[in-house]
Amino acid sequence: MNTPNRSTAEPLANGHPTRERILDAAEELFAIKTYEGVSVRQIMSKAEADVSLAYYHFKSKRDLFDQVMLRRAAHLNEIRLDALRAVEQRHPDDAPTVEEIIDAFTHPLLELLRNQHDEWQYYFRLVANINSSAEWGGELMTRYFDPLVSRFIEALRKALPDSTDEDLYWSYHILSGALTLTIAETGRLDNLSGGICHSDDMDGIIERMPRFVAAGFRELCSKKSR
Amino acid sequence: MNTPNRSTAEPLANGHPTRERILDAAEELFAIKTYEGVSVRQIMSKAEADVSLAYYHFKSKRDLFDQVMLRRAAHLNEIRLDALRAVEQRHPDDAPTVEEIIDAFTHPLLELLRNQHDEWQYYFRLVANINSSAEWGGELMTRYFDPLVSRFIEALRKALPDSTDEDLYWSYHILSGALTLTIAETGRLDNLSGGICHSDDMDGIIERMPRFVAAGFRELCSKKSR
DNA sequence: ATACTAATTCAACAGTTGTTGAAATTCAAA
DNA sequence: TTTGAATTTCAACAACTGTTGAATTAGTAT
Numbered sequence: 001m002n003t004p005n006r007s008t009a010e011p012l013a014n015g016h017p018t019r020e021r022i023l024d025a026a027e028e029l030f031a032i033k034t035y036e037g038v039s040v041r042q043i044m045s046k047a048e049a050d051v052s053l054a055y056y057h058f059k060s061k062r063d064l065f066d067q068v069m070l071r072r073a074a075h076l077n078e079i080r081l082d083a084l085r086a087v088e089q090r091h092p093d094d095a096p097t098v099e100e101i102i103d104a105f106t107h108p109l110l111e112l113l114r115n116q117h118d119e120w121q122y123y124f125r126l127v128a129n130i131n132s133s134a135e136w137g138g139e140l141m142t143r144y145f146d147p148l149v150s151r152f153i154e155a156l157r158k159a160l161p162d163s164t165d166e167d168l169y170w171s172y173h174i175l176s177g178a179l180t181l182t183i184a185e186t187g188r189l190d191n192l193s194g195g196i197c198h199s200d201d202m203d204g205i206i207e208r209m210p211r212f213v214a215a216g217f218r219e220l221c222s223k224k225s226r
Numbered sequence: 227m228n229t230p231n232r233s234t235a236e237p238l239a240n241g242h243p244t245r246e247r248i249l250d251a252a253e254e255l256f257a258i259k260t261y262e263g264v265s266v267r268q269i270m271s272k273a274e275a276d277v278s279l280a281y282y283h284f285k286s287k288r289d290l291f292d293q294v295m296l297r298r299a300a301h302l303n304e305i306r307l308d309a310l311r312a313v314e315q316r317h318p319d320d321a322p323t324v325e326e327i328i329d330a331f332t333h334p335l336l337e338l339l340r341n342q343h344d345e346w347q348y349y350f351r352l353v354a355n356i357n358s359s360a361e362w363g364g365e366l367m368t369r370y371f372d373p374l375v376s377r378f379i380e381a382l383r384k385a386l387p388d389s390t391d392e393d394l395y396w397s398y399h400i401l402s403g404a405l406t407l408t409i410a411e412t413g414r415l416d417n418l419s420g421g422i423c424h425s426d427d428m429d430g431i432i433e434r435m436p437r438f439v440a441a442g443f444r445e446l447c448s449k450k451s452r
Numbered sequence: 453a454t455a456c457t458a459a460t461t462c463a464a465c466a467g468t469t470g471t472t473g474a475a476a477t478t479c480a481a482a
Numbered sequence: 483t484t485t486g487a488a489t490t491t492c493a494a495c496a497a498c499t500g501t502t503g504a505a506t507t508a509g510t511a512t
Contacts, residue, residue, distance in 0.1 A: 016488095016489090018489080018490090032360065032361045033262075033361065033362075034260045034261070034262060034263070034359070034362070035260070035263070036259075036260055036262045037260070037261070037262035037263075039468075039469060039470080040469080040470065040471085041468085041469085041470090049490085050490060050491055050492080051470095051471090052471090052473095052490075052491070052492085053489080053490065053491090054470095054471095055470090055471065055472075056488095056489070056490075057489095060470080060471080061470065061471090125359075125360060128358050128359075129355070129358060129359050131358075131407075131412070131414070132354050132355060132357075132358045132406060132407055132410045132412065133260075133351075133354075133355050133410070133412070134258065134351060134410060134411060134412045134413060135258045135259065136259075136260070138412060138414060142414060142417055142418075146417065146418055149418060150418070165419070165422050166419075166422055166423060166430070167434070169415060169418065169419040169422055169423045170415075170423060170430060170431065170434045170438075171434070171438060172415075172418075173404075173407065173408070173415050173423070173431075174404040174434075174435065174438055174439070175404075176407060176414075177403040177404040177405070177406055177407030177408065178399075178400040178401075178403040178404055179403070180358060180403055180406075180407060181357075181358055181399065181402060181403030181406060181407075182399070182403065184358045184359070184360060185360060186357070186358065186359070186360045186364060187360060188357070188364060188368060188402075189395060189396075189398075189399050191368060191372065192368075192372055192375060192376070192395065192398075193391070193392075193395040196391050196392055196395055197392060197395045197396060197399070204392070204396060205396065205399075208393070208396045208397070208400075208446055209400065211442075211445050212396075212397060212400055212442035212443075212445055212446050213400070213442060214445075215441040215442050215444070215445035215446075216437075216438035216439060216441050216442045217438075218441070219437050219438055219440075219441035220434055220437060220438050220441075242458095242459085244459080244460090265498075265499065265500080266499085266500065266501085267498085267499085267500090275460085276460065276461055276462080277461095277500095277501090278460075278461070278462085278501090278502080278503095279459080279460065279461090280500095280501095281500090281501065281502075282458095282459070282460075283459095286500080286501080287500065287501090
C-alpha cells in the first residue's frame with residue numbers, strides 16, 4: 001500500500017528499503033509537526049529502526065530533510081513539463097489558451113493528490129508549509145521549481161501578448177498562493193463551509209481553479225481593461 | 227518605533243511593558259523559526275529579560291503563543307468589519323460590487339502591512355504559516371476569523387445571486403490562498419521575477435488582487451458561464 | 453518606616469535533543 | 483569456510499528543552 005508499483009516504475013529511485021522507510025516516516029512527521037517539531041528519535045521510531053541508522057543513511061537531520069524534499073521533486077517537474085509540452089504540441093501554430101496552460105500547471109499535481117493520495121499527501125503538505133514560510137528551506141524548493149515556473153510564465157506571456165511582466169508575475173503569485181493552500185489540505189474550508197466543501201475534493205478544485213485563475217489572468221494581463 | 231501610539235490608541239491593550247516586550251520577541255521568533263524551532267530561552271534573551279519571567283507573565287510556552295496570536299486579532303477583525311460596513315452603507319439599495327467586497331476584505335490587511343510594516347510583518351507571517359499548516363494552532367485562528375469570513379461570504383452571495391454555495395466557498399478558498407501567500411512576504415517572487423516584483427510592494431498587490439479575484443469570482447459564480 | 457504586593461533574579465530538576473564511536477550482525481563473493 | 487564489506491545495534495556525550503520554587507528587589511499605600 002505504501003510502495004504501489006515496485007517493479008515497473010522509477011528504476012533509479014529504488015534505494016535501500018530501510019532508507020526509504022526512514023524517508024517515508026520523516027516525510028509524514030515533518031509535514032504534520034514541522035522540522036524542529038520532530039526529533040530524529042521520533043522519526044526512527046515510526047520507521048521502526050534504530051536511531052543511529054538515520055546517521056548511517058544520511059549525513060544529518062538537515063540532510064534527511066533535504067532528501068525528503070528532493071525525492072519526489074524530479075518526478076513532479078517531469079509530469080508538469082510533459083503536460084505543458086503536450087499543450088504546446090496541440091497548438092503548432094496559434095498559442096494555447098490561458099486555461100490550457102493553467103491546467104497543465106495545476107492538473108498534474110491535483111491528479112496525483114487525487115489518485116495516489118496516500119503516497120503524496122504528506123509531501124504536498126510539506127511543500128506547502130515550506131512555500132509559505134519565508135526563512136526556511138525555501139532556497140532548495142526555489143532552485144528546483146523556479147525553472148519550471150519560468151517556462152510556464154513564458155508560455156503565459158505568449159498567450160497574453162499585451163501583458164506587462166509585472167502583471168504577469170503578480171498574477172502568477174496569486175495562482176501560486178491558491179495552489180499552495182490547496183495542496184496543503186488544511187481542512188479549514190470544511191469547517192467554514194459547514195461540510196459543503198471538502199479540502200480533499202480534487203475534482204471540485206480541478207474544475208474550478210483553471211477557470212477562476214484564467215479569468216483573473218485575462219482581467220489583469222490584457223490591454224483593453226486598463 | 228516599536229510602540230508607535232502609546233497614549234492615543236488601544237486603551238485596553240496597554241499591558242505591562244515587560245509583557246509586551248516578551249510578546250514582541252516571541253512574535254518575531256515564532257514567525258521566522260516556527261513554534262518548536264524557538265526555545266523560551268531564545269525568546270527571553272531577545273526580550274532582554276530573565277527566563278522565569280516568561281512563566282510569571284504567561285502560563286506556558288503554548289499560552290505565550292496563544293497570546294501572541296490573540297493580541298492583534300481583535301483589531302484586525304475590527305478594521306475589516308468596518309471596511310465591509312462602509313461598503314454596505316455606500317449601497318443602501320443595490321448590492322456592492324464584487325470588487326468592493328474583495329477590497330474591503332483585503333485592503334485593511336495590506337494597508338497595515340504597508341503603513342506599519344515594522345509592527346505587523348511578523349504577525350502576518352505567523353498567521354500565514356499557521357493558515358497553511360493543517361495540524362497546528364489552526365483552531366484558534368479559525369475560531370477568531372471564521373465569523374468574519376462568513377460575513378464576507380454572505381455579502382458576496384448577495385453580489386452574486388446566481389452562485390452556488392459550493393462555487394462561492396471554493397472561490398473564497400482561492401482568495402484565501404492568494405492573500406495568505408501575500409502576507410507571508412516570502413520574497414520568492416522577487417527571485418523568480420529577477421527583481422521586477424517585490425513581495426513587500428503592497429501598492430502592487432492592492433491594485434491587482436481585487437481585480438484579479440473579482441474576475442475569478444464572476445467567472446465561477448455567475449449563471450451564464452456554465 | 454512598615455507592610456504588602458508586584459516584579460524580577462538565581463539555581464536547579466528531569467527529560468530530550470542531535471550526533472558519534474565501537475561492537476555486533478548480516479550477507480554475498482572468494 | 484574465510485574474507486570483507488554493508489548494515490544494524492548498543493551505549494553514551496554534552497548541550498539544550500520547558501518548567502518550577504525559593505529568595506530577592508522595586509514600588510506603593512499606610
